[in-house]
Amino acid sequence: MSDNYQKIAKEVIEAVGGEDNIISAAHCATRLRIILKDRKKVDDKAVESIDKVKGFFFTAGQYQIIFGTGTVNKVFEQVSALGIASASKSEQSQMASEQGNNKFKRAIRIFSDIFVPIIPAMVATGLFMGVRGLLLQEQILAIFGLTPESIPASLLTFTQILTDTAFGFLPVLICWSAFKKFGGSPILGIVVGLMLVSPSLPSRWDVSQGTAEPLVLFGIKMAGYQASVLPAFLTGLVGAKLEVWFRKRISDTLDLILTPFLTLLLSLVCGLMIIGPIASEIEAVILNLMVFIFTLPFGLGGLIWGGINQLIVVTGVHQALSVVEIQMIADTGWNLVNPISTCSIVAQAGAAFAVGIKSKSKKIKALSFPSVISALLGITEPAIFGVNLRFVKPFIMGLVGGAAGGFLASLLNLKATGMGITAIPGTLLYLNNQFILYILVAVFSFGVAFALTYLFGYKDKEEN
Known part of the structure; x- marks a missing residue:
């Protein structure tokens, strides 16, 4: 098996212009990130034809090849073993920043580099909030013959330590x-x-x-x-x-x-x-503005955010937006962004699933179905870059599905107890009377994107 990944690594190096064209390599959860000397030396078609490659894109000074969770780690190991210099994500961000001249993108990367490391603490805290909310519901307590008043004060304090410390x-x-x-x-x-x-x-x-x-x-x-x-x-x-x-x-x-x-x-x-x-004062204005957008009447806030969320992912600046969620939870105890983001994510999964179902190409199917699973676990890059953007229309139908789901989520006033996880893992943030509604809007988003893509967004001849 290692021989296969070594072969993939060699093909990657050759396709991006050879060892002399590579400054450094790193990886994240799904992508091999390469800093290049000359982007023009890359053979995109050769990259796309490499086994296990699910897509590629160039952003923020990095050539990023999508392999998927687990696979990317093995490819990166072989790339490093072949003598390519490795770098951490923060080091690569710095190098990319020095190469680029877009001040806005550099500012966004700074926010990402600072807030991404603390997200695991926020995720854990959100899960604690969800579990605490579930266990303290009167209906759940009644199963054990208890009421909220019968819970010992010391136990409540213990659970508050779990839910309040990270934000405090x-x-x-x-x-x-x-x-x-x-x-x-x-x-x-x-x-x-x-x-x-x-x-x-x-x-x-x-x-x-x-x-x-x-x-x-x-x-x-x-x-x-x-x-x-x-x-x-x-x-x-x-x-x-x-x-x-x-x-x-x-x-x-x-x-x-x-x-x-x-x-x-x-x-x-x-x-x-x-x-x-x-x-x-600035923080209060920003938060009030975001809350205003997400609470626009008739579901307009959800419609707007659900429609543009994955466009923001394409730009690569979406990680920096976690600062809004962090502040929203800290100030209000709820996250209005998460359910709408989930709608946009599962909608891209629905579009990719429609492509996989309709296509007769084994290659397209091999790209589509795994990317659907990845998206349903909260990672949309394989679906977006490997499938939907490749044919354009499925991506657009995914945006429409996300907008539709976001609209419904806003009408239902869905709110998460935490952040950092979406789609299927995100159900843990709705372990209260919102659980069924969360599943409903997710299925609705998936279904709208699937139906639109299957009917209008993809013709099998487009893959040729």
Whole structure:
């Protein structure tokens, strides 16, 4: 089997212009990511004909070849064994950023690099919220002869620790990741984040509700930034830059003492007295705008987002949008984005499934059916780049299906308890009275995209 993957690796290297045309290689869950010296030397048709390749695209300075979960790891191992330099995703993002000149895309990559590492914590917390919501429902408790009042207070507190900690200390996670991204010491990032949520400060929730008075210093009102995103991100950015600046200018003799001291002091001053108050207002405006869009009457918000979501995936900037979901859950306890995103994802699965059913080509079927499974697990790239975009119309029908499903999800006011997982795994975020509705909108999205693609979106001769 390893010989087969070695053969695939050799063919990949040759198809992208040879070893001399490759700067580095890395991989994510489904794609082999290659930084090239010259994009024009790549033979796209040769890449597409390689065994197990499900598609390819070029974005953000990277040539990305879709192999699928598991397969990509084995191909990458063989590519590395053949002497191709490997790099982490963050290192590749940096190299791609240096090669590209699109400032917007570079800014989006920065957000992605900072927020993607903390998503596992958000996913776990969302699952805890879902399970807690399920187990504390009166109908479930009644099965065991219990009522909500009969649950011990200590048990409720224990479950709150599981559901509230990650969001309560969110600035700690963000500052840690920001310091790491911008060249600072992650441990100082952790301390800065802890300072922003120090128990010595009244929480922003208590201050906003009028149950506590803000701390006033030099006429500036200060409060903790529990569950805040933008203040923590900007404070982490400034703190890391300050640390790097000090390390370059302070002698080695005093560096260990002065650099951490000045970094923490100035980061706290900036975070609580300058950045925090301004960023909080900006954050509130952004969140209110997003909530406004998703709660537009007659399901219009879901219709719009469900229709454009996978277009955003094609651009490669979708990971950065997790910041909106994080803040929405932190402030409201619910995620309005997740169910609509799920509709757009399963719709692309429905379109790819229609192509696979209708096509007589073994190659197309071999691409379509596995990509459907991948999409139903929340990863749409194989379906989009390997099948739907290849024929264009199925992708468009998938967008229509996503819009239709998003419209229905908005009408039904579907809300997830967490983030980070969609489609079939996403059912874990709806373990309450929304479970059946979630399945309904997902099946509806899949069905609309499948029917439209089968009837109008694909003719078998198009594959020739």
